[in-house]
Amino acid sequence: MNANTHPDLTLSLRGEQSEVAVVTLNRAAKRNALNDGLILAIRDLFQNLPKSVRAAVIDGSGEHFCAGLDLSELSERDAGEGVMHSRMWHTALDCVEKGTVPVIAALHGAVVGGGLELASACHIRVADETTFYALPEGTRGIFVGGGGAVRIPKLIGAARMTDMMLTGRVYNAADGERIGLAQYLVPTGTALDKAIELATRIATNAPMTNYALMHALPRIAEQPADHGLFTEALMASIAQSAPEAKERVRAFLEGKAAKVTKE
Ligand code: 1HE
Numbered sequence: 001m002n003a004n005t006h007p008d009l010t011l012s013l014r015g016e017q018s019e020v021a022v023v024t025l026n027r028a029a030k031r032n033a034l035n036d037g038l039i040l041a042i043r044d045l046f047q048n049l050p051k052s053v054r055a056a057v058i059d060g061s062g063e064h065f066c067a068g069l070d071l072s073e074l075s076e077r078d079a080g081e082g083v084m085h086s087r088m089w090h091t092a093l094d095c096v097e098k099g100t101v102p103v104i105a106a107l108h109g110a111v112v113g114g115g116l117e118l119a120s121a122c123h124i125r126v127a128d129e130t131t132f133y134a135l136p137e138g139t140r141g142i143f144v145g146g147g148g149a150v151r152i153p154k155l156i157g158a159a160r161m162t163d164m165m166l167t168g169r170v171y172n173a174a175d176g177e178r179i180g181l182a183q184y185l186v187p188t189g190t191a192l193d194k195a196i197e198l199a200t201r202i203a204t205n206a207p208m209t210n211y212a213l214m215h216a217l218p219r220i221a222e223q224p225a226d227h228g229l230f231t232e233a234l235m236a237s238i239a240q241s242a243p244e245a246k247e248r249v250r251a252f253l254e255g256k257a258a259k260v261t262k263e
Helices: 036-047 072-076 079-097 112-121 146-155 157-169 175-178 191-202 206-223 226-242 243-253
Strands: 002-006 009-014 020-025 053-059 103-107 109-110 123-129 133-134 184-186
Touching: 009 036, 020 036, 036 079, 036 243, 053 072, 053 112, 053 191, 072 175, 103 112, 103 191, 109 112, 109 146, 123 175, 123 191, 133 175, 146 157, 175 184, 184 191, 206 226, 206 243, 226 243
Parallel strands: 020 053, 053 103, 103 123, 109 133, 123 184
Antiparallel strands: 002 009, 009 020
């Protein structure tokens, strides 16, 4: 199924049960720069994913994943409007990060500024060899405003992010994977296929396990250790009490479920 939810955003459902949503930024002529309409469309789409969807992928059409904020809209805002604009991005990218299903970013070409902020809100990043990462906000006299100040240091540390913004440093695909901007590095042109493969596998997990990974794990990371251990115990008990979890464990004990094997 294909649905145009917004002229610059396409939703396509994949898999036998339409369990994987592929969300494509479709503004290649502007390098998928994110204007207000597109950010709101991302928010609306992730708030209203079809019930069949158990995992999602975001990719970009054309030669680049995303050139970040649409700079042509920047000059129109005063300080108060700037705060509201940044908060709008926060809401939209929270719908990606803390929505209903895990989201995988399929990266190629430029992943810059707000494009890197969008990618950072996803749970897994798959990059092909053409990918490059930058935060040109530093050299454009602005600042990150789409949650990057919170999410990017969690991936690469504050020191590397500070360097990217102070010096305009650009990381290539291999170095990006080395420092933690992406978890997978794949040959040119294959990021979307790899992301769909991963999403298809993720969609077979018990939904409560996926939910716990998206919602409990990042919160536990921000709790004092003692609180984190307690939250972990509560989450573990909720997950394992689901009938589906019991069935899966029984299947393994009866020799009917896959073992863990080397790649
Ligand atoms: C844009 C944008 C944009 C391209 N806003 N229009 N982001 C940046 O500072 C990155 C700015 N973009 C670039 O550095 C380059 O465009 C790219 C490396 C991404 C791609 O280069 P290239 O040679 O493939 O494309 P191009 O010729 O530079 O751009 C094609 C068109 O897209 C051109 O418009 P045209 O009408 O002349 O054809 C560009 O003006 C347009 N375009 N990027 C508006 N970003 C929540 S806060 C987040 C803060 C930020 O994200 S700041 C960082 C913004």
